[in-house]
Amino acid sequence: MLLQEGCMKSGYKVYWTANALAELANTITYLEENFADKEIRRLVLQIEKTIALISHNPNIFPKSELKLIYKAIVLKYNTLYYRVNENNIEILSLL
Numbered sequence: 001m002l003l004q005e006g007c008m009k010s011g012y013k014v015y016w017t018a019n020a021l022a023e024l025a026n027t028i029t030y031l032e033e034n035f036a037d038k039e040i041r042r043l044v045l046q047i048e049k050t051i052a053l054i055s056h057n058p059n060i061f062p063k064s065e066l067k068l069i070y071k072a073i074v075l076k077y078n079t080l081y082y083r084v085n086e087n088n089i090e091i092l093s094l095l
Contacts, residue, residue, distance in 0.1 A: 011055035012089045016072065020091040027094060046074045049095075059086045 024047075031040045050072050053060055064071040064075075064081060069092065072080040081093040 011052075012058055012084070012087055014051050014055050014089045014091065016091045017093075020093050023094045030062075043078060046078075047080070050074050050080055051089075054082060054089055056068060058082075058089055 002046055028040060031043065039071050041074070054070075054072065058070070061070045061072040063069065069081050069083050072082065074080050074094075080091060081095070082091050084090075
């Protein structure tokens with residue numbers, strides 16, 4: 001099941017898979033335990049910026065080793081994997 005995270009007025013609708021949401025929660029938990037709130041805010045802001053870019057131009061980032069999946073580096077240690085389905089963007093993973 002997909003959960004809608006956001007939609008840009010003139011862009012693609014963006015959905016997060018349950019797997020991607022779980023990975024996001026794990027990442028935030030890790031940051032809470034090991035870093036300052038500043039790092040969490042930085043990650044969230046960068047994820048929002050990346051998703052805004054993707055929603056308007058889903059081909060902006062390179063494809064991963066799997067040809068139908070794109071790879072967007074959010075921060076040095078955080079990568080977002082997504083695919084395009086018609087007028088939707090499906091966030092598959094956040095590592």
